[in-house]
Amino acid sequence: MSWFKRSDKGILTPTEAKREVPDGLWFKSPAGKIVHTRELKNNAYVVPEEEFHVRIGSAEYFEVLFDNNQFTELDENMESADPLKFKDTKPYPKRIKETQAKTELKDAVRTAYGKMNGLDITIACMDFSFIGGSMGSVVGEKIARAMDHSLKNKIPFLMISRSGGARMMEAGLSLMQMAKTSAKIALLDQAKIPYISLLTDPTTGGVTASYAMLGDFNIAEPNALIGFAGPRVIRETIGKDLPKGFQSAEFVLEHGFLDFIVDRRNLKSRLTTLLQMLKN
Amino acid sequence: MSLLDFEKPIAELESKLEDMKHLASDSDKEVQAAVKALEKKIHELKKETFENLTGWQRVQLSRHPDRPYTLDYIYEITSDFIELHGDRNVSDDKAMVGGFGSIDGKTFMLIGQQKGRNTKQRQLRNFGMANPEGYRKALRLMKLAEKFNKPIVTFIDTPGAFPGLEAEERGQGEAIARNLKEMFMLKVPVICIVIGEGASGGALGIAIGDRVLMLENTWYSVISPESCSSILWRSWDYKEQAAEVLKLTGKDMLEQKLIDGIIKEPLGGAHTDMKWMSTEIKKVIMSLTGELEKLSPEDRIQQRIDKFCRMGVVQE
Numbered sequence: 001m002s003w004f005k006r007s008d009k010g011i012l013t014p015t016e017a018k019r020e021v022p023d024g025l026w027f028k029s030p031a032g033k034i035v036h037t038r039e040l041k042n043n044a045y046v047v048p049e050e051e052f053h054v055r056i057g058s059a060e061y062f063e064v065l066f067d068n069n070q071f072t073e074l075d076e077n078m079e080s081a082d083p084l085k086f087k088d089t090k091p092y093p094k095r096i097k098e099t100q101a102k103t104e105l106k107d108a109v110r111t112a113y114g115k116m117n118g119l120d121i122t123i124a125c126m127d128f129s130f131i132g133g134s135m136g137s138v139v140g141e142k143i144a145r146a147m148d149h150s151l152k153n154k155i156p157f158l159m160i161s162r163s164g165g166a167r168m169m170e171a172g173l174s175l176m177q178m179a180k181t182s183a184k185i186a187l188l189d190q191a192k193i194p195y196i197s198l199l200t201d202p203t204t205g206g207v208t209a210s211y212a213m214l215g216d217f218n219i220a221e222p223n224a225l226i227g228f229a230g231p232r233v234i235r236e237t238i239g240k241d242l243p244k245g246f247q248s249a250e251f252v253l254e255h256g257f258l259d260f261i262v263d264r265r266n267l268k269s270r271l272t273t274l275l276q277m278l279k280n
Numbered sequence: 281m282s283l284l285d286f287e288k289p290i291a292e293l294e295s296k297l298e299d300m301k302h303l304a305s306d307s308d309k310e311v312q313a314a315v316k317a318l319e320k321k322i323h324e325l326k327k328e329t330f331e332n333l334t335g336w337q338r339v340q341l342s343r344h345p346d347r348p349y350t351l352d353y354i355y356e357i358t359s360d361f362i363e364l365h366g367d368r369n370v371s372d373d374k375a376m377v378g379g380f381g382s383i384d385g386k387t388f389m390l391i392g393q394q395k396g397r398n399t400k401q402r403q404l405r406n407f408g409m410a411n412p413e414g415y416r417k418a419l420r421l422m423k424l425a426e427k428f429n430k431p432i433v434t435f436i437d438t439p440g441a442f443p444g445l446e447a448e449e450r451g452q453g454e455a456i457a458r459n460l461k462e463m464f465m466l467k468v469p470v471i472c473i474v475i476g477e478g479a480s481g482g483a484l485g486i487a488i489g490d491r492v493l494m495l496e497n498t499w500y501s502v503i504s505p506e507s508c509s510s511i512l513w514r515s516w517d518y519k520e521q522a523a524e525v526l527k528l529t530g531k532d533m534l535e536q537k538l539i540d541g542i543i544k545e546p547l548g549g550a551h552t553d554m555k556w557m558s559t560e561i562k563k564v565i566m567s568l569t570g571e572l573e574k575l576s577p578e579d580r581i582q583q584r585i586d587k588f589c590r591m592g593v594v595q596e
Contacts, residue, residue: 075596083536083593084527088512137592144589166480166502168512171526172538175480175502176591179488182460183585189461206502208453209441209481214461228453228481229443237443247448257451 027054044264053221053264055201058110058125061160065123065268071114074149075142079106086169095131095169103129107138108163111146113155117272119279120155122146126162126207133163135207136170140177143211147184156194156275161212164230165205178210185214194278196271199226199249199258217259217274220249226258284340286329287548293322326547333497335523335532339505341497342476346551348558349408350392350435351377353475356558357565358382358390364424367416370450375406375442376414376486378421380430383562386569389425391418391486392435395476408477409442412455415485419459422466431469431569434486439504441482456485463488464585469572471565473543474498474530475550490584491568492538494530495557496545500538501528538591 027035029047040047044064045054063069079096086092100106108130113122124146126133143159150157166174188195197215199208201224208228212218220226227234227247235242245251249261262270283291297318300311333341341347354361358381365372378391393410396402410418418434425432441452463470463486472489478500494500503511508526509518527533530542543564546553572580 078594078596081593081595084525086525088525137594141592141594168503168508168526171501171503171528172533172536173592175484176538176588178457178481178484179460179588180591182457182488183464183588186461186464187585190465206481209456209485210460211457213451213454213457227448228441228456229448233443234445234448238445242445246445255449255451257454 029054044267046264051222051263053201053223055128055162057105057127057129058160061125062110062112062114062123064264065116065121065158065271066112066114067116067118071112071123074111074113074146076110077106078138078142080136080138080170083173084169084171086171088169092169099130103127105130107142108133108135108167109139109142111142111149113146113149113153116268116275119272119275120153121158121275122150122153122155123158123160125160128162128164128202131167133161133207134165134167134174135163135177136167136174137177139167140174140180143177143181144184147181147188150193151184151187151191154191154193156196156278157188158196158198158271159211159215160198160200161203161207162200163203163205163207163212165207175206178206181211182214185211194275196274198262198267199252200224202226204228204230213257215259218257220252220258220261221264222249222261224249226252282345284337284344286333286337290322290326290329293318293325297322323547330547330549334520335499335526335529336505336520338497338529339477339499339523341549342499344549344551345397347476348550348554349397350394350437350475352554353435353558353561354379354381354390354392356554357562358388359385361390364421365417367413367420369416370413373406373411373414373417374404375408375410375438376418378418380425384566386566387428387430388565388569389421389430389432390435391421391432392475393438393482393486395437406442408438409440410438410482410485411442411444411447412450412452415441415452415455415459418486419462422463422470426466426468429468431471431572432466432489433565434470434472434489436472436474436478436483436487436500437476438479438482439477440479441485456481459485460488464588465581467577467581469569469580470584471568471572473561473564474500474539477504479504488584488588490572490580491540493541493543493564494533494539495543495550496530497549498530499523499528500530500533501526536593 029052045056082093109126111124124143196217199220203212203226361381363379377394381390393408394405395408396405470489472487472492474494505519505523508522533539550557
């Protein structure tokens, strides 16, 4: 008999409640390295030496990319409605309200325009902390309108994806957001406006099967999980373990679906060089 | 004939009716009246049952083992059909079929997911789950239709795009995404009909159309009720409930303005009268094509884009 007994079984913190972004003074990487949060921030949220890319959200990406963190946000107040009166273990509006309170976000994407090394750019960035970065009507509509902004002003568009896929609680409505965003990308094509898609850890499901894979340039962060079906589903389908590195950014690059992998610390300069080349 | 749970009371009455007919001589007026009454009762019960099917019951009907599949309809409605194969890159995906077909003297490009009827066929057709090659083959055929200015009809019937190892290696996500984007810009009319299961991105990958229709007993949503149950309730036991909350029937989808119409099925489902069903589908295809061909390609594309861009409900 052990002397110390755990009174509660298992770990009770639900996945959504786990903070992705370090909010304390110190950050511990999965490999166990302890970094001061200021050092982490100065290193574009990449753990030094380990090259581990912390799962950050829109606030951090905007800070990394927009000059002096200056940007104008679009459709800041757009929120989910509850057209289907969806209820699983709890009603959908309640889930939204709780997530909003916890994350201080309105939904799983934020869109903004501003300057990146002096170049005009529109950026849409997903927040995984909001119901797994799931894509519902708000995500689709905000991305579509942000693309309209790029179309109207003829400025490049950067999409930063980090999502588990479509949001089940909006059923058919979320499925059609795949179509909506793809329609806008077709229009960007026609208008010859650069569309860069950055895939970060993880990008799966309906997001992979629509805007994330439709970039003129598909790029990814190192080691990001990228796929259509999730690893668990595939394992169940084929009935055996998946090879090491399966669905990693490096694997996807090797199979021809990415243009390059970029370290977050070089992201801004690489994007600037690329966009500058298209201009000259 | 395999029976679904809700079909059993009807089948019981029907077998009773058979017995009665057997026993009765033609002259027995009393028995004849009883037969008539029973026939009426069966019809009413059928009508009531099939008009008030739950979401889950429609899902079951959409997967009925006798349900007509894409090629069944294609051979029924065309006088000539030339099947075309291959994506010109990797292979020929048997879960996705397509080719030029002639309906009332007019040439169409007909494309759709294909399921199999017996074990061997089901394996060959991979249960109607296409690999990336399937979506690329579909796109190749659509571009071919565009070149020769022929309208496109797609038949949607899939439990989803195939979630396999090789499918991921060859870019399942990319293949579907590309179809979505390219289908918006097709210069010819595109009509999409959900004839069975319309599961998620695998269905949407051939379902960007000027008109998207669902047969009465089909479903179309972001996920299957079973998978939805397993993710949200962490158990497979809530599929009926999931089918309700997903609002996945034609009626629900039409109310949400996500499809353009419903094609009625014969009482008892499409499989009970394949010929009638095919005639209906043919009529719809012909009349919609006529309607769509009156528009210029530019207007059609614009309206197609605008329609999908209106989908979704948000508050500001």
